[in-house]
Amino acid sequence: MTTHRRAAVLGGNRIPFARQFGPYAEASNQDMLTAALEGLVARHGLAGERLGEVVAGAVIKHSRDFNLTREAVLGSSLSPDTPAYDVQQACGTGLEAAVLVANKIALGQADSGIAGGVDSASDAPIVVPERLRRKLLRLNRAKTAAERAKAAVTIRPTDLGVQVPANTEPRTGMSMGQHMALTAERWGVTREAQDELALASHQNLAAAYDAGFFDDLMTPYLGLTRDQNLRADTTIEKLGSLRTVFGDGPGATMTAGNSTPLTDGASAVLLGSQEWAEEHGLKPLAWFVDGETAAVDYVSGDEGLLMAPAYAVPRMLARQGLTLQDFDLYEIHEAFAATVLSTMKAWEDEEFCRERLGLDAPLGSIDRDTLNVTGSSLAAGHPFAATGGRILATLAKLLHEKGSGARGLVSICAAGGQGVVAILEAA
Amino acid sequence: MARADGYTTFVSSGFGKKLATTLGLPQPVPLRRYVPGGPLVDGPVLVGGHADTPAVTALRAGLTAAGATLTEVVPDGARLGGVVVDLTAAETPADLESLRATLAPALKRLGRCARVVVVGRRPGTSGSVAQQAARRALEGVTRSVGKELRAGATANLVLVTEGSEGAALGTVLFLLSGRSAYVDGQVFRVGEGGAVDAPADAEHPLAGKVAVVTGAARGIGADIARTIARDGATVVCVDIPAAGASLADVANEVGGTALQVDVTATDAGARIAEHARTRHGGLDLVVHNAGITRDKLLANTDEDRWDSVLQVNLLSILRMNEALLAKDGLRDGGRMVLVSSIAGIAGNRGQSSYAASKAGVIGLVDGYAADRALRRRGITVNAVAPGFIETEMTAKIPFATREVGRRLNSLSQGGLPVDVAETIAYFAADAQAAVTGNVVRVCGQSLLGA
Numbered sequence: 001m002t003t004h005r006r007a008a009v010l011g012g013n014r015i016p017f018a019r020q021f022g023p024y025a026e027a028s029n030q031d032m033l034t035a036a037l038e039g040l041v042a043r044h045g046l047a048g049e050r051l052g053e054v055v056a057g058a059v060i061k062h063s064r065d066f067n068l069t070r071e072a073v074l075g076s077s078l079s080p081d082t083p084a085y086d087v088q089q090a091c092g093t094g095l096e097a098a099v100l101v102a103n104k105i106a107l108g109q110a111d112s113g114i115a116g117g118v119d120s121a122s123d124a125p126i127v128v129p130e131r132l133r134r135k136l137l138r139l140n141r142a143k144t145a146a147e148r149a150k151a152a153v154t155i156r157p158t159d160l161g162v163q164v165p166a167n168t169e170p171r172t173g174m175s176m177g178q179h180m181a182l183t184a185e186r187w188g189v190t191r192e193a194q195d196e197l198a199l200a201s202h203q204n205l206a207a208a209y210d211a212g213f214f215d216d217l218m219t220p221y222l223g224l225t226r227d228q229n230l231r232a233d234t235t236i237e238k239l240g241s242l243r244t245v246f247g248d249g250p251g252a253t254m255t256a257g258n259s260t261p262l263t264d265g266a267s268a269v270l271l272g273s274q275e276w277a278e279e280h281g282l283k284p285l286a287w288f289v290d291g292e293t294a295a296v297d298y299v300s301g302d303e304g305l306l307m308a309p310a311y312a313v314p315r316m317l318a319r320q321g322l323t324l325q326d327f328d329l330y331e332i333h334e335a336f337a338a339t340v341l342s343t344m345k346a347w348e349d350e351e352f353c354r355e356r357l358g359l360d361a362p363l364g365s366i367d368r369d370t371l372n373v374t375g376s377s378l379a380a381g382h383p384f385a386a387t388g389g390r391i392l393a394t395l396a397k398l399l400h401e402k403g404s405g406a407r408g409l410v411s412i413c414a415a416g417g418q419g420v421v422a423i424l425e426a427a
Numbered sequence: 428m429a430r431a432d433g434y435t436t437f438v439s440s441g442f443g444k445k446l447a448t449t450l451g452l453p454q455p456v457p458l459r460r461y462v463p464g465g466p467l468v469d470g471p472v473l474v475g476g477h478a479d480t481p482a483v484t485a486l487r488a489g490l491t492a493a494g495a496t497l498t499e500v501v502p503d504g505a506r507l508g509g510v511v512v513d514l515t516a517a518e519t520p521a522d523l524e525s526l527r528a529t530l531a532p533a534l535k536r537l538g539r540c541a542r543v544v545v546v547g548r549r550p551g552t553s554g555s556v557a558q559q560a561a562r563r564a565l566e567g568v569t570r571s572v573g574k575e576l577r578a579g580a581t582a583n584l585v586l587v588t589e590g591s592e593g594a595a596l597g598t599v600l601f602l603l604s605g606r607s608a609y610v611d612g613q614v615f616r617v618g619e620g621g622a623v624d625a626p627a628d629a630e631h632p633l634a635g636k637v638a639v640v641t642g643a644a645r646g647i648g649a650d651i652a653r654t655i656a657r658d659g660a661t662v663v664c665v666d667i668p669a670a671g672a673s674l675a676d677v678a679n680e681v682g683g684t685a686l687q688v689d690v691t692a693t694d695a696g697a698r699i700a701e702h703a704r705t706r707h708g709g710l711d712l713v714v715h716n717a718g719i720t721r722d723k724l725l726a727n728t729d730e731d732r733w734d735s736v737l738q739v740n741l742l743s744i745l746r747m748n749e750a751l752l753a754k755d756g757l758r759d760g761g762r763m764v765l766v767s768s769i770a771g772i773a774g775n776r777g778q779s780s781y782a783a784s785k786a787g788v789i790g791l792v793d794g795y796a797a798d799r800a801l802r803r804r805g806i807t808v809n810a811v812a813p814g815f816i817e818t819e820m821t822a823k824i825p826f827a828t829r830e831v832g833r834r835l836n837s838l839s840q841g842g843l844p845v846d847v848a849e850t851i852a853y854f855a856a857d858a859q860a861a862v863t864g865n866v867v868r869v870c871g872q873s874l875l876g877a
């Protein structure tokens with residue numbers, strides 16, 4: 001168990017992402033995750049195969065989905081002898097799952113594995129108010145008819161009602177968008193810069209589709225063959241005409257066009273050791289070099305909710321002896337256009353890098369032509385836990401096309417003030 | 428895999444059968460289809476023919492080894508599973524009497540879905556005119572017998588090369604078996620080759636082979652994938668990216684791989700060859716099955732419509748084959764099977780583009796089969812030409828037209844995708860090394876273009 005070997009990204013699959021209440025409105029997380037696995041299994045000829053493990057998760061989960069990933073495996077063509085477990089780290093779920101699988105492979109505890117994620121904003125669990133839930137449990141515990149009657153009469157019409165889970169931070173009561181608006185203001189991120197980033201996302205994603213880039217990364221689902229949110233023909237004028245939805249007053253900059261929409265979807269990434277890959281006729285696309293997570297204190301207002309990756313990346317760079325410019329490609333998850341822009345501004349800022357990161361000099365800037373080159377969440381959509389898998393498979397393929405040694409950086413922010421980042425290197 | 432149509436089920440029931448007899452309606456029977464582990468034929472096989480019957484002599488041991496009970500006399504009381512009549516020694520039309528004498532009494536004693544296999548010689552250029560006439564006469568007899576047979580029985584002709592009679596074993600076994608359920612009134616040409624050995628594993632004649640099937644997401648292609656996987660092949664399932672969901676289901680069902688590629692893409696052949704090589708170590712069988720129709724009278728056919736059919740059904744095959752028939756494509760001894768159509772033989776109103784493409788496919792077979800370099804590499808190229816096959820495609824035809832299409836053949840029913848697939852699997856087996864350049868119709872002896 002002292003072996004340390006490299007884990008490779010061997011391929012990926014996802015279903016096209018659908019808008020909330022769109023074509024996947026009736027699909028459950030388990031349905032979608034199973035579909036993503038089935039496409040991955042078919043692409044890599046894994047039917048009947050026992051893998052080391054499958055690790056995946058969902059951010060919004062029904063209580064019945066306590067063993068979501070294992071159930072999806074049992075519903076797939078993989079060998080039923082393939083173990084599985086669920087993880088949940090908000091929007092970092094998919095990437096964190098990959099870190100876990102890659103680490104086990106590196107340690108020699110597994111030879112192969114799948115990391116994935118799924119989320120449905122449509123088929124969301126509905127929760128009854130806390131007061132009603134307690135009363136219902138009391139009713140359920142009641143043994144005699146008299147006890148039952150007594151418990152039942154305590155339920156008042158005012159107790160009734162349902163709560164649909166909201167994208168709200170429990171400790172601040174603020175939505176993610178409201179949090180982001182504060183950070184955008186802090187970093188002086190303009191409306192124009194956000195719209196430009198959103199436009200680039202749509203244009204890059206559309207171009208990638210037209211070039212057939214996703215032919216071996218995606219399997220259609222329920223009649224959808226492309227991400228439903230993609231607006232190939234959007235323009236800076238159209239984006240500029242949208243009204244702001246987060247932030248207050250004339251200074252507000254965030255719109256539905258430069259924020260990710262609620263979406264449904266699933267993704268899965270195949271990882272393995274070099275030997276396992278060879279035995280299965282598969283070529284490593286990229287090595288999973290390293291991963292790092294960070295969290296920030298957004299509750300006190302000390303740092304922005306989605307700024308944790310700004311801290312995770314320099315720690316990982318230092319460990320690897322790399323600079324921010326040592327990468328051929330960057331994938332920064334577009335939770336909001338402002339997230340990407342704030343993060344990059346922070347890395348360019350001397351004071352932030354000195355005071356917050358304890359660095360002598362700023363990390364510097366990123367060549368925008370190397371950022372999210374086949375589009376990101378603004379265009380594709382962002383079914384929370386599915387984003388990590390989407391990005392990993394995309395980046396691994398892009399790096400492989402660039403040639404051996406090409407390096408890529410992944411950065412994903414997550415609710416709870418967290419962030420997961422990783423480095424891939426073309427095999 | 429699809430079931431027999433409702434009408435066939437109905438007229439096979441007690442009441443339905445009576446009604447159909449009274450009204451003189453066609454009486455299709457459920458066909459005998461191959462089931463792994465089942466018997467080769469249901470009942471003894473009568474063997475006979477003219478003079479010293481050299482083909483029967485060459486095939487006897489192989490037929491027996493495959494489980495056939497051979498007999499020289501029509502048995503009392505029992506039903507025959509099949510008849511093999513050897514006319515390879517016929518020198519003049521007068522010798523055809525041997526055929527009549529063998530077949531006539533046997534035809535009255537055939538069991539359900541029995542098989543008549545006539546074996547003759549390929550009409551050569553060196554023999555006498557009388558010999559040519561005798562050889563050609565066999566086609567007329569076989570086709571007529573096919574039309575006389577009832578209850579799912581079929582008649583086919585196998586033409587062999589002198590000295591290579593043993594090379595026809597695989598073909599004769601195919602025709603006797605349930606694999607050829609919907610193959611009727613066809614002529615198979617077997618070239619020069621040694622006697623074939625039975626495969627090491629009779630139930631998996633394609634064991635160890637790597638195959639590519641285009642258009643595998645549904646319909647006939649999906650059943651081709653299932654059938655050759657059942658026979659032991661590892662299958663690369665190819666279809667357009669938009670069909671990826673059902674393609675994945677088929678690939679996972681057969682334990683193969685899914686490759687989302689449009690066959691008209693310029694690099695389709697290279698990508699398929701590379702996938703087969705890197706994933707599975709090589710390529711032994713290519714089945715060009717992907718196809719589309721864009722039906723319209725020629726007068727109303729614009730350039731786009733015309734072009735799309737020709738691109739998918741014909742030009743893509745030519746382009747892909749540059750990579751698939753190159754040195755690092757199909758392995759020596761490899762097989763290629765193309766999917767034509769009876770529309771490509773008979774033509775069809777409103778299908779000029781489709782018929783052009785499917786007739787062109789037959790031209791491809793002729794061209795490749797004559798290619799000496801491919802022959803030297805032991806690569807065979809054949810085609811199937813399906814008739815009316817029950818698929819999603821034909822389910823969309825209006826009812827009346829569909830009923831006519833279904834019944835206008837000697838078996839009075841449509842074929843199933845698996846029938847086409849079985850014929851492809853037959854071409855694909857090692858045993859068919861001497862079978863190239865054939866276009867076999869899987870049409871139940873359709874009247875169209877016959």
Ligand SMILES: NC(=O)c1ccc[n+]([C@@H]2O[C@H](COP(=O)([O-])OP(=O)(O)OC[C@H]3O[C@@H](n4cnc5c(N)ncnc54)[C@H](O)[C@@H]3O)[C@@H](O)[C@H]2O)c1
Pocket residue numbers: 641642643644645646647648665666667670688689690691716717718719739766767768769812813814815816817818819820821
């Ligand atoms: N069904 C019949 O009765 C019949 C009769 C004669 C011949 N055929 C031939 O048999 C073959 C299969 O027919 P079917 O009835 O199963 O049709 P089908 O339409 O059910 O299936 C054809 C498959 O080919 C795929 N395909 C189409 N264009 C493609 C492309 N550019 N690249 C990759 N894949 C592509 C389709 O997506 C589909 O999955 C065709 O060549 C057809 O012409 C069918």
